[in-house]
Amino acid sequence: VADIPIVTGLGPVERLDGILAGQVNFVLEPDGSISVFETRLTLTDGNLKPQFGDLTIPIKGMELWAELDGKVVVVHRLAMDAMDHGQLALQAKLYFENDLSASMMESQIVAEQVNATLVGDLWPEALFPRSRKWLRKHVIGGVINGFKLNIGLDLKEEKPKPLFVEGGGQLKTPTLHYLIDHQPIEDADISLSFSGTKLGGTNFN
Numbered sequence: 001v002a003d004i005p006i007v008t009g010l011g012p013v014e015r016l017d018g019i020l021a022g023q024v025n026f027v028l029e030p031d032g033s034i035s036v037f038e039t040r041l042t043l044t045d046g047n048l049k050p051q052f053g054d055l056t057i058p059i060k061g062m063e064l065w066a067e068l069d070g071k072v073v074v075v076h077r078l079a080m081d082a083m084d085h086g087q088l089a090l091q092a093k094l095y096f097e098n099d100l101s102a103s104m105m106e107s108q109i110v111a112e113q114v115n116a117t118l119v120g121d122l123w124p125e126a127l128f129p130r131s132r133k134w135l136r137k138h139v140i141g142g143v144i145n146g147f148k149l150n151i152g153l154d155l156k157e158e159k160p161k162p163l164f165v166e167g168g169g170q171l172k173t174p175t176l177h178y179l180i181d182h183q184p185i186e187d188a189d190i191s192l193s194f195s196g197t198k199l200g201g202t203n204f205n
Contacts, residue, residue: 001041011051012122018046018059037068048082052136053121057085071096075107086114086143102155104163111147116173119144127153127160131194140184142173149194168193 001024007017022041029035046059060081067074075092082088092107120136147169154161169192176188 006043012124013048014051015049016043016046016059018043018062022064034068039067040065050118050121053117055085055115055118055121057082057115057118059083071098082115082118084115085118087112088114104155105151105153105160107151109147109149109151109167111169112145114144114147116142116144116171128162128165138177139171139173140175140177142171142175142188144192145170145172147192165194 001020001022004020005017006020007015009015020041020043022039024039024041025036026034026038027036041064043059043062046062048057048059049055050057060083062081063077063079065076066078067076073094073096075090075094077089077091079089080087088109088111090107090109092105094102095104097103116135116139120132120139123132123135125132147167149165149167151165151167152163154163171188171190171192173188173190174186176185176190178185
């Protein structure tokens, strides 16, 4: 695959475009099954438009390295450099049943200098909706640093069920509407923490 223009979208991403390059390797068995699958792809000169919000984010580059290991899709690296909007990297394992239905996902996400508004816009509606709603409603602008999140999801039901969630980061925002009916906190520096399905904040400076 070399220098192919693409336009795609999935879940909270309404549109992702750019120039795709890389390679896809697989082995097709006589019975039609795939015994080996590995892909290494890059996307450059891209733009990302979340389903929610008005931001369109220029993407300097994205990288995907993934492979099939039995009934598990292993994402060794999915990384994005959104320049002024931050950098993000993800590792994940997606487990499948014999009927090829997804059963469980485990992932680790790290991010630096990520636009807080972008985080709220890309947050999947089905995943911790109260935390998503609070972030979108109360935090106006700012960046999140040192963000780390480990998450496990049970995918057997129609709605994903959290198995474990832990992580946190440091949010620095010019305006925090902690209580809607009160004056906002200016230039807030907040330690965020995730535990279970709850979002916590401490050390309001």
